[in-house]
Amino acid sequence: MPGLPRRGAEEPPDLVRALEHARILRAAGDPGGAAQVLDRAFAAEGVRTRSVAERVRFRALVLRADLALALHDEAAAERFLDGVEWFRAGADFLPRVAEALAALDDEVHRADELRDRLASERRTG
Secondary structure, eight states, X not given: OTTSOOOOOOOOOOHHHHHHHHHHHHHTTOHHHHHHHXXXXXXXXXXXXXXXXXXXXXXXXXXXXXXXXXXXOHHHHHHHHHHHHHHHHHTTTOHHHHHHHHTOHHHHHHHHHHHHHHHHHHHHO
């Protein structure tokens, strides 16, 4: 119809917005939807320049690993926890990353808990 705006291609969410959206979806009981939102944002970030803050990226990785465990997807949980470990290893030689991790104590502990939970599920499952 004339005069109506055309709907363009959906813009992939940036990681900041995706993280907030995923938190809302998880709180609403939709871990699958939350995981999809983060997956789209991570895929878009792979193409774009990585301009998002280290803190945001770390939080998103931890949340995505948590969602993977909630969805019983051990392979995805392992992949995202490996990303968390890579991030933590970078703190040894990148001051920016070290500063970000220092401010993310809760998320660092949560990542450790998730790693322990994944190991426990693999032993019992």
